[in-house]
Amino acid sequence: MPSKAKNSVGDELDEYFVTHxxxxxxxxxxxxxxxxxxxxxxxxxxxxxMKMGHEQTELDVSTVRAFKKExxxxxxxxxxxxxxxxxxxxxxxxxxxxxxxxGGDVFGMLGGVTPLQQSASGGTKRKSNFExxxxxxxxxxxxxxxxxxxxxxxxxxDPNGHQSVTFAARQNPGxxxxxLNGHLGVHEPPIAPHPEPRxxxxxxxxxxxxxxxxxxxxxSEASEVLxxxxxxxxxxxxxxRSLDDSAFGNAAAQATNEIIAVGRxxxxxxxxxxxxxxxxxxxxxxxxxxxxxxxxxxxxxxxxFPGQIVAVRGTNASGEYFSxxxxxxxxxxxxAASHTSTLDSLNERLGAAEDGDFSVPxxxxxxxxxxxxxxxxxxxxxxxxxxLCHKAEExxxxxxxxxxxxxxxxxxxxxxxxxxxxxxxxxEPDRATLADAFRVLIAKPLQALAHAVxxxxxxxxxxxRDLMNKHVSWPQDNLPGKKLGLPKQAKMVSNPVxxxxxxxxxxxxxxxxxxxxxxxxxxxxxxxESNLLARLPRHLIQQRHFFPxxxxxxxxxxxxxxxxxxxxxxxxxxxxxxKLGEWLEARPDMLIQPSALPQFAKVVENVLVVNPGPxxxxxxxxxxxxxxxxxxxxxxxxRSKGAL
Numbered sequence: 001m002p003s004k005a006k007n008s009v010g011d012e013l014d015e016y017f018v019t020h021x022x023x024x025x026x027x028x029x030x031x032x033x034x035x036x037x038x039x040x041x042x043x044x045x046x047x048x049x050m051k052m053g054h055e056q057t058e059l060d061v062s063t064v065r066a067f068k069k070e071x072x073x074x075x076x077x078x079x080x081x082x083x084x085x086x087x088x089x090x091x092x093x094x095x096x097x098x099x100x101x102x103g104g105d106v107f108g109m110l111g112g113v114t115p116l117q118q119s120a121s122g123g124t125k126r127k128s129n130f131e132x133x134x135x136x137x138x139x140x141x142x143x144x145x146x147x148x149x150x151x152x153x154x155x156x157x158d159p160n161g162h163q164s165v166t167f168a169a170r171q172n173p174g175x176x177x178x179x180l181n182g183h184l185g186v187h188e189p190p191i192a193p194h195p196e197p198r199x200x201x202x203x204x205x206x207x208x209x210x211x212x213x214x215x216x217x218x219x220s221e222a223s224e225v226l227x228x229x230x231x232x233x234x235x236x237x238x239x240x241r242s243l244d245d246s247a248f249g250n251a252a253a254q255a256t257n258e259i260i261a262v263g264r265x266x267x268x269x270x271x272x273x274x275x276x277x278x279x280x281x282x283x284x285x286x287x288x289x290x291x292x293x294x295x296x297x298x299x300x301x302x303x304x305f306p307g308q309i310v311a312v313r314g315t316n317a318s319g320e321y322f323s324x325x326x327x328x329x330x331x332x333x334x335x336a337a338s339h340t341s342t343l344d345s346l347n348e349r350l351g352a353a354e355d356g357d358f359s360v361p362x363x364x365x366x367x368x369x370x371x372x373x374x375x376x377x378x379x380x381x382x383x384x385x386x387x388l389c390h391k392a393e394e395x396x397x398x399x400x401x402x403x404x405x406x407x408x409x410x411x412x413x414x415x416x417x418x419x420x421x422x423x424x425x426x427x428e429p430d431r432a433t434l435a436d437a438f439r440v441l442i443a444k445p446l447q448a449l450a451h452a453v454x455x456x457x458x459x460x461x462x463x464x465r466d467l468m469n470k471h472v473s474w475p476q477d478n479l480p481g482k483k484l485g486l487p488k489q490a491k492m493v494s495n496p497v498x499x500x501x502x503x504x505x506x507x508x509x510x511x512x513x514x515x516x517x518x519x520x521x522x523x524x525x526x527x528x529e530s531n532l533l534a535r536l537p538r539h540l541i542q543q544r545h546f547f548p549x550x551x552x553x554x555x556x557x558x559x560x561x562x563x564x565x566x567x568x569x570x571x572x573x574x575x576x577x578x579k580l581g582e583w584l585e586a587r588p589d590m591l592i593q594p595s596a597l598p599q600f601a602k603v604v605e606n607v608l609v610v611n612p613g614p615x616x617x618x619x620x621x622x623x624x625x626x627x628x629x630x631x632x633x634x635x636x637x638x639r640s641k642g643a644l
Contacts, residue, residue, distance in 0.1 A: 016041075044071065046598065141601040143623055166383075167384060187628040190396055193455060197398070199365070210494040217575060237311045250291075251316060254316055259314075263288070263312075274304070279294070294322070302528075303528070310327060336586040340638065358631045365502065365628070368627075369401045372465075375411070404466045406462075411563075443487075457491065461510050464572055495511070506589065507591045515595050516553040521539075533598070541587065598611075599612060601625065
């Protein structure tokens, strides 16, 4: 039996790490020593990697031993803190700590924060040899590291005395980390620039609805929005399964007959993480007077999170809890469709209809997707953005999607206001504003790109962390493009937004829902999808919403920032306007969802889900995604249908 368990741990480690046998032995030792699963070990490594702030390198014996030592020191530090607090309680609440004058972390108030120690390598090389799934469109997606350029600088030292590497001196610039549909060729730049844009951009979201007044939420309106969502899902399930009204009931009412109860997953306590023991089902006022009833989940296997709308088949014989026998699947939205005439006109725009050859890489659409931040914590040079613009110009990109934050509130220099204004004649030092700095630091390279590639289309999606957006809550209005000096090719959209890039329906949200879902998700029994990075986006697709989590996670549990407080912005949700985050008409072809989780590109429920990762990490270069989308060749059978 022990050998089977050991092999099981080893197999799970192979899913998360690409290692040598010696490294694998060390990882298995860490799992046994700290009694943690390989999945939890992987996320501890990710946290350690972000804390050290180095670029990702191969996990070897030296780095894994340094990681093991760090884990052990953390455990010992927490144990010392707890022991010290117990001794303080025994001496009395007003006892003076003996080592207070030494400047130590007397009461553990610093959360175990210690100065960073320089390490030879601080990352792990992620698996790149994934099997290629079939995408709903003929497309090729690249997850690429920071663009390469020809400059080289030497390492410098930050204010804390730690040596870091400049962006230009980063390792492996331009390295492809992950490829989806590798059998398709990469877009080839044309010999001459395109005379006109090859992208027909359409907003499938009513952008005017996002111009609401933030911070004016009424409790009655918020309650109605949350309530209506439960009733809408009950109607969807009833129509999908052709059920009578008698099949549904109040989960809180005592009865021996089996019913279907539709409600929202919540916790019986406002504090602490949701678990199977604390899970309750919140009914709507129409079906259950808004009552919450405890759930008994011994007979089901499912994944839950706070705010999730579920349909549960079961009974409440005792009147004390609802015993679940089955969790019904939520019907998915129908996929997006296009008329054949529309596809013909779009293919003509790409030049594929002239010779009928749809497989030439030069006829394919070239799209680059990047997410903020766009500069490292120790400067405002925005070198990653400049390199990205150089890459876009070099490859004659058709569309550049920039997802916020552009001017990040969590950037240490911007948060403190302690930075020098750009050396530009258009800025008057005595009258300068942040908008002036934005025009020089961000709008200027975009203006140069638009001048070099006139046919480009730039889409800017704001973030709750953007300094230049007065709309601070989510859902969020677009950035003021003219005020910021952005080129005419730049289109300002809301956050979230659903757009059509030719015939492709793309859903985009700048809010990192995947990271918060990873922390809040509770798996009961065996999960239907073992791959976490495929399971989390499925929640968004099934719930038909960009942010189905409610309430949002505690922002103190999000990745630390470089500001003095070190606390992330989090998700400032305006509940009254949550409906603006719903998917109303069709399931998108592509979902672009930036996250602090590892970058990935996966097909989930026939939706291509892309996490491009940040273009710049706090002290290292980041990643972006490049998409090559080929024209859709129609068969005679498809033309006879009229729509696809």
